[in-house]
Amino acid sequence: MAALLALFLFLSAAISAAALEGYSLIKLSSYLTPTSNSWVSHSGTFAFGFHNTEDGYIVCIFCAGFKERTVVWTANRENPIVPDNVVLLLTEDGLVLQRSDSHDIISRIDNSSQPIAGAEMHDNGNFVLYNSNHSVIWQSFDHPTDSLLPGQRLPPGGMLLSRASETDIKTGIFRLRMQYDANLVLYYVYGLDTAIDAYYSTNTYGHGNVTLNLENDGHLYLFDGFSVVLNLTTQGNHIIGTIYLARLDWDGILRLYSRSLQQEDSWKSIWSVTEDKCLPKGLCGINSYCTYKDEDADCRCLPGFGFAHEGEWSAGCTTNFRVDCRDTYLSRKYEMTSVRNVTWEDNYYSASRGLTEERCKQGCLDDCNCIVAFFKDGECRKQKLPLSYGKFSVNATDMAFVRKHFRGFTVAIFLTGSTGQRKGLTDLQKYVISGVLLGILGLLILSVTIYYTRRQRGWCNQGLDKFVLKHGSLAPKRYSYNEIKKITKSFSEKLGQGGYGVVYKGKLPDGQLVAVKVLKKTHDNAEEFVNEVASISRTSHVNIVNLLGFCYERNKKALVYEFMPNKSLDKFIYKSKSADPNCSLGWKKMYDIAVGVARGLEYLHRGCNTRIIHFDIKPQNILLDEDFCPKISDFGLAKLCMKKQSIISMLGTRGTIGYIAPEVFSRNFGVVSHKSDVYSYGIMLLRMAETRTTVETKSSQSSEHYFLEEIYEHVLVQNEKIHDLMTKEEEEVIRKMLMVGFWCTQTAPLDRPSMNSVVDMLQGNLQSIQVPPMPFLLSSPKPHFSCSLPLIVETHSSSYGLISHY
Ligand SMILES: *[C@@H]1O[C@H](CO)[C@@H](O)[C@H](O)[C@H]1NC(C)=O
Ligand SMILES: *[C@@H]1O[C@H](CO)[C@@H](O)[C@H](O)[C@H]1NC(C)=O
Ligand SMILES: *[C@@H]1O[C@H](CO)[C@@H](O)[C@H](O)[C@H]1NC(C)=O
Ligand SMILES: *[C@@H]1O[C@H](CO)[C@@H](O)[C@H](O)[C@H]1NC(C)=O
Numbered sequence: 001m002a003a004l005l006a007l008f009l010f011l012s013a014a015i016s017a018a019a020l021e022g023y024s025l026i027k028l029s030s031y032l033t034p035t036s037n038s039w040v041s042h043s044g045t046f047a048f049g050f051h052n053t054e055d056g057y058i059v060c061i062f063c064a065g066f067k068e069r070t071v072v073w074t075a076n077r078e079n080p081i082v083p084d085n086v087v088l089l090l091t092e093d094g095l096v097l098q099r100s101d102s103h104d105i106i107s108r109i110d111n112s113s114q115p116i117a118g119a120e121m122h123d124n125g126n127f128v129l130y131n132s133n134h135s136v137i138w139q140s141f142d143h144p145t146d147s148l149l150p151g152q153r154l155p156p157g158g159m160l161l162s163r164a165s166e167t168d169i170k171t172g173i174f175r176l177r178m179q180y181d182a183n184l185v186l187y188y189v190y191g192l193d194t195a196i197d198a199y200y201s202t203n204t205y206g207h208g209n210v211t212l213n214l215e216n217d218g219h220l221y222l223f224d225g226f227s228v229v230l231n232l233t234t235q236g237n238h239i240i241g242t243i244y245l246a247r248l249d250w251d252g253i254l255r256l257y258s259r260s261l262q263q264e265d266s267w268k269s270i271w272s273v274t275e276d277k278c279l280p281k282g283l284c285g286i287n288s289y290c291t292y293k294d295e296d297a298d299c300r301c302l303p304g305f306g307f308a309h310e311g312e313w314s315a316g317c318t319t320n321f322r323v324d325c326r327d328t329y330l331s332r333k334y335e336m337t338s339v340r341n342v343t344w345e346d347n348y349y350s351a352s353r354g355l356t357e358e359r360c361k362q363g364c365l366d367d368c369n370c371i372v373a374f375f376k377d378g379e380c381r382k383q384k385l386p387l388s389y390g391k392f393s394v395n396a397t398d399m400a401f402v403r404k405h406f407r408g409f410t411v412a413i414f415l416t417g418s419t420g421q422r423k424g425l426t427d428l429q430k431y432v433i434s435g436v437l438l439g440i441l442g443l444l445i446l447s448v449t450i451y452y453t454r455r456q457r458g459w460c461n462q463g464l465d466k467f468v469l470k471h472g473s474l475a476p477k478r479y480s481y482n483e484i485k486k487i488t489k490s491f492s493e494k495l496g497q498g499g500y501g502v503v504y505k506g507k508l509p510d511g512q513l514v515a516v517k518v519l520k521k522t523h524d525n526a527e528e529f530v531n532e533v534a535s536i537s538r539t540s541h542v543n544i545v546n547l548l549g550f551c552y553e554r555n556k557k558a559l560v561y562e563f564m565p566n567k568s569l570d571k572f573i574y575k576s577k578s579a580d581p582n583c584s585l586g587w588k589k590m591y592d593i594a595v596g597v598a599r600g601l602e603y604l605h606r607g608c609n610t611r612i613i614h615f616d617i618k619p620q621n622i623l624l625d626e627d628f629c630p631k632i633s634d635f636g637l638a639k640l641c642m643k644k645q646s647i648i649s650m651l652g653t654r655g656t657i658g659y660i661a662p663e664v665f666s667r668n669f670g671v672v673s674h675k676s677d678v679y680s681y682g683i684m685l686l687r688m689a690e691t692r693t694t695v696e697t698k699s700s701q702s703s704e705h706y707f708l709e710e711i712y713e714h715v716l717v718q719n720e721k722i723h724d725l726m727t728k729e730e731e732e733v734i735r736k737m738l739m740v741g742f743w744c745t746q747t748a749p750l751d752r753p754s755m756n757s758v759v760d761m762l763q764g765n766l767q768s769i770q771v772p773p774m775p776f777l778l779s780s781p782k783p784h785f786s787c788s789l790p791l792i793v794e795t796h797s798s799s800y801g802l803i804s805h806y
Helices: 002-022 357-365 419-423 427-455 462-474 481-487 526-537 587-607 674-690 704-717 728-744 755-763
Strands: 025-027 046-053 056-063 071-074 086-091 094-099 105-108 118-121 127-130 136-139 159-163 171-178 184-188 198-201 211-214 220-223 228-231 242-248 254-260 268-272 288-293 296-301 334-340 350-353 372-376 379-383 390-392 399-405 477-479 494-498 501-507 513-519 547-553 556-562 611-613 622-624 630-632 639-641 654-656 792-794
Touching: 046 118, 159 242, 171 242, 334 357, 357 372, 357 379, 357 399, 477 481, 477 556, 481 501, 481 513, 481 547, 481 556, 526 547, 587 611, 587 622, 587 630, 587 674, 587 728, 587 755, 611 674, 674 704, 674 728, 674 755, 704 728, 728 755
Parallel strands: 288 390, 477 547
Antiparallel strands: 025 118, 046 056, 056 071, 086 094, 094 105, 118 127, 127 136, 159 171, 171 184, 184 198, 211 220, 220 228, 242 254, 254 268, 288 296, 334 399, 350 379, 372 379, 372 399, 494 501, 501 513, 513 556, 547 556, 611 639, 622 630, 654 792
16 A cells, blocks of 8 residues: 555656646756756747757757757857756856856856746747746847747847858858848848948838837738838738748848648748848858859859868958069960959949950959959949959849969969869878868967957957958058057158048058058047948049058057148149149149049949948048049048938038038038038039139129139120130130039039039030039128138047048
């Protein structure tokens, strides 16, 4: 009897234990080990516990009950692998990982600030921690990794990060962001979350706080709290026994999966943001492009390049190819190979129209700076390396010419894609070579890491690392403050002083002259600074000043630019103090400068995926190189904006009155946009033309406005001769500049031409330009638009002012 009773007690204890294990409420002091059972939800659909991956154990939530484990959430995503001898313990102070031998706490899973009373693995896949009032104090749904489950929402500011590969759970290179601007956007992670790095967007701007939601009928949609903003998938597919899962996959594509709870079933993708596997930017790293192999993506290197890391697409392709500009036999040593039907990120430094393919090719061959030239619709664009975001498209008519050593002499790095080369090596040789190379590489990386970690205390922002990763060795060079001191000989030769700092002359170790701008403001926002540096370094155009390097050390920030021996345009056009009476530019030079600046601005406004609005176009910011080629400088107010959204918030503005468009002061004049730059450019053009006109003004105390009004009346309307001694040619050019100048300064932004048409007008026929109406603001003198005192309006600008005023 006693034996029976004992058996009964034992059985019931076992049953209740089993029931408890299967049940979801988890009490304090409960624990898990890598080899023990997991905490399973009530119905057994989801479980919380350890999972053995190739690299070691991770703590995660996975779908229980299937043979293969589908991980839907991972703890400590940045560093998920845990040692084998750990215990996961639920304590009042947190859900912690302890070493099983020493009880040392390795890490904490949650970050709740309140004492914990219990936990529960819910049937929807949410793991929840409660306080003693049974209120939720932490839940896994608030910290998504790469997946979204029915009932889970991605709030404004929330994001999903892809995993590194199908099997590698660590973070990968793609990000889905539910932005505060109500837009759901997919980005390449190592970019800076600007339009240039985005490859998918719902374009749902202008709603309030929008969330991404998944329901248990597979309905994936954007919701603003009141109504559905966008249906990504349809609703009403609720099938009992079917579960859904939205995941940002390792290949950068957001997909919706479903499967039944049947053991033998598997996940099926029922929806994805795109069918184009090559769409995700950065899937193929720099100097490689994405093409299709059957339905799948396949990355290929540019001709003459090899994969930086075999099998790792995102690492891109490299070459040790260098073109020596002093070499006079350039064109004989190289040839151009062509890559057809591939589009790239537009980042050219020079563009010319009306060329044939052959002349484009030859032009690049003869230019030692040119590694690649793109040819499309008669336009030839020269680019430097690296090339980003290459993508094959059958419909693309783009043609890329790539410089290559003559007679097919290509240099492949390490054991690269060229299979012929690899066949010659035995496995042993391969191992030895890769061993040695890896060893050297390892040592290099180690020493570089040590060097940098030593030097960069206080430098804790990831931004720069990402930046360098993205831009590779072609990123502007980073200098230490000591190096900057050496370059400028302890700041001995001052070139000028601008709104944001002092500019010094300097000399790099290789003898190149530079201008170093030491920024005086100490914003402690590294990210902002990096953004600024990135936005300049991404621009590469003959008419835009070239950033060579920068310095960032706690409170010390400096930017290193190429040196411009002929200073800035204001020396040549003002009829005022800053003008040097001994300096005068011929009308031809003046015209070339006008066209050059227009081209540079056109490039900023339209040339690349991101629109940059300069906001501070004025003669002081137009620098002149030794050939008087104009270069736009000072991106102090550059704001990157999405193509679709060229309306900028003007929280911090600064500029010299006179060149600033009226809408920047008052919204009554219209919306601030790239047309505001057009206005500033117009004023500059008028000033430039003005220096060539010597129309005798009839009013003795003539103000600028009367002067412009008179020019307008006499020259444009009555078609009087500007100056008796002027040649016909000069007269025509000056007239053109005046016409365009008056067009650009129209009061309403919409009436002003785009920079694109400005370039066309300046280069086209004078007869084809209509006489513009007299700009209202220029016709009547208004004291606050007076130009005699270049007044600096400086508010809480969040930008770093870059080089200017010297
Ligand atoms: C927990 O982490 C999230 C971000 O992952 C953060 O928003 C939240 O403030 C943190 N909570 C506490 C109490 O630190
Ligand atoms: C969005 O949410 C934030 C914080 O919850 C709130 O302060 C803000 O007013 C909301 N904005 C709108 C437009 O609802
Ligand atoms: C979303 O779909 C539902 C029906 O499935 C429809 O009633 C609703 O109008 C749709 N909303 C939008 C914004 O398309
Ligand atoms: C590439 O583009 C050209 C047009 O420039 C077209 O004729 C050709 O068929 C395309 N090639 C491929 C492989 O799609």
